[in-house]
Amino acid sequence: MNIVASAVTLYVDDVAASSTFFTTHLGFHESVASGTYACLVRPDATGDIVLQLRGAGERPATGVVVTFTVTDVTGEYDRLVREGVTISVPLRDEPWAERLFEMTDPNGIVIRLVEWTAPAGL
Incomplete structure (x- = not known):
């Protein structure tokens, strides 16, 4: 398997609050954002953090999803x-x-x- 990128999806109750925490204190910035979703990146990080509003989307949003982009x-x-x-x-x-x-x-x-x-x- 050839993994070219990775991300961890965190299901949260307040996307904006979590995004503000990561951007203010940990040096991430939003690459994509909406009211129910934000993708946070850093130029020196090997993986992204995805914030997903709990309960939004087609499946129950609990826990963590680890995503690997492959070729x-x-x-x-x-x-x-x-x-x-x-x-x-x-x-x-x-x-x-x-x-x-x-x-x-x-x-x-x-x-x-x-x-x-x-x-x-x-």
Whole structure:
């Protein structure tokens, strides 16, 4: 597997408050932000922090999601299925040009593998 980036998603009750904490005290800055979501980055960090409003989105927002951006998400999906890993979110294409799937480790930690794709119609 070739991991090219990583992120940790933290589900919070107040995205703005957490974003302010990370930007004020830890040197992160917002690369993308909305009322329910913020992606925080640092030029010297190897991973991003994603803040997601608890309860927003399609699945219950509890715990932590570790995301790895990979170079061949379809190949990794096929390999992990062959190895008997239980896939919790099947491989799919998102409208914002992301191809992803999720699995859950034995302790309930969600691991998302993702690859950026060309937007539909290009």
